[in-house]
Amino acid sequence: MEQVVRLFFNPELILQALPQLLREGLRNTLVISVGATVIGVVLGLGLALMGVSRTRLLRLPALVYIDIFRGLPAILTIALVGLGLPTAGIRPFGRSRLAYGVLALGLIATAYIAEIFRAGIQSVDKGQMEAARSVGMSYMLAMRLVVVPQGIRRVLPPLTSEFIAITKDSSLLFILGTTIGEREIYRVGQSAAQQTGNFSPIVGAGLVYLLITIPLTRLVNLLDRRLREGKDVVAEPLPSEAEMTG
């Protein structure tokens, strides 16, 4: 037991690792996750629209893409994008490992987010589309003005969950190689663990992840509740006793 505390939960070593974890790790992790999420939302929405299209020609590529990128382990996709593309001579980002990593995570996120959007769009009552078409809107216009706006509100909770998942997956970019300065949270913890011969800095890295993910998880729950129950159902606070007597 003592050994476990010493090797994994050594407070001194955790504190010692924290500044670097926050300064370098947290920043890079956020840059990676936000970047990947932006790619995922943009491409994912496009893919979702293809997926619900009535044209097979559009549906099929979307289906194949989603199947492949959801079905592969993230670490494999990262290696394929980060090492495979440059090997094939495709070098949109020169040698920036971080950029390839963000692209890889973004492509993976695209598949998941496409599914989230598809579910959101399909959850909008059919009558909405029918009504919009009946007043003379085109399919695309009805999608843009009526269906998608309603669908998107409903997908905010799962989207936030996806962001959390991406944040955690960002630790996998290590396989592409890292230099001092471009390490994300987990890698910073790992380096410190190597230097100290103790696992505690990695546990410290875990704490920093929780710093991001717990508030977000709360946010998901809040959004979820709001969507189900409507806005601000909280009653006005009762006047306090002081106010009443005062």
Place this chain on the structure above:
Amino acid sequence: MWRATGAHAAVGGRSGAAGSSTMRPAPSRFSEALGAAAAERDTVKTVNRTLVAVLALLAVLGAACGGEPATETTTATDGPAPTETTGAGATEPMSTEELGLLEGDRLVVGSDIAFAPFESVQDGENVGFDIDLVKEISSRLGLGEPEFVNASFDTIFTQLAAGDFDMIASAITITEERDQTIDFSDPYFLASQALAVPEGSDIEGVGDIEGKQIAVQAGTTGFEYAQENFGDQATIVEFPTSEAAFTALRSGQVDGVFIDIPVVNEQVESGGVELAEEVDTGEEYGFGFQTDDDALTDAVNTALDEIIADGTYEEIFTEYFPNAEVPEQFQAQG
């Protein structure tokens, strides 16, 4: 060589290639070992094993976050048949109980099995110089087939200290720093570092790396050396495994790899890579043991002496390094 940095602990692990024959879920293996170690230490059998297991599980999950398997258990199933020594120098095999092994009659050996030619998985089998040497040692001690547990170099020293393995054999350079936290066997291999570059590169040695990107394996002594000696001229890029570093080299993402010379030679043979310069760092590999495990450390040293003295070392060495000469200290005597 490699693995390195610091004290014992951790190095950027090489992710284990999977092909293992028998696998046990990591958490149970880990907690089992931890639990056993804890119980032994306290002699209080009422140690809260559940708590230990939960903490261990947390730790394993933490490691798993890195995307690398925390531990994979692989049982070696083949390799050279154990050779019994009858030589004059042979010592009485120790009673296996005296060794206090985790599993009684066989060694549980931690290794980052992605470092050819020392340890790698080929066709589902663990192969390599370290693997064969440990098997030989194991048979000299009268033990069964050793169990090789594929562990990330990041955590291998911590896991040893936590009582997860009887020993670690992973091309580990003996360093003073590490020696403070674990015990080493006598040296069993001499190695230096080397700079590998793509074929046709204009880098001819470590003097030409100004402004270049040089890959290293995280936590290795090669990483430390590179950081210290050319960290200010070149960009040092850390990779979790030697394999990842060489893939990056072949894909043109880095200009060179600085790593143990036997690994460079192995890669040169696979093609596309050439040796630019050898840097004599005079490193020695040793097996690692828990600090209080003198019985096993001594037994392994004795077996190692025998293996060297009767020429078995040379046989294994020649199998993996056919073009190299056996260093004098490892040649058979008489």
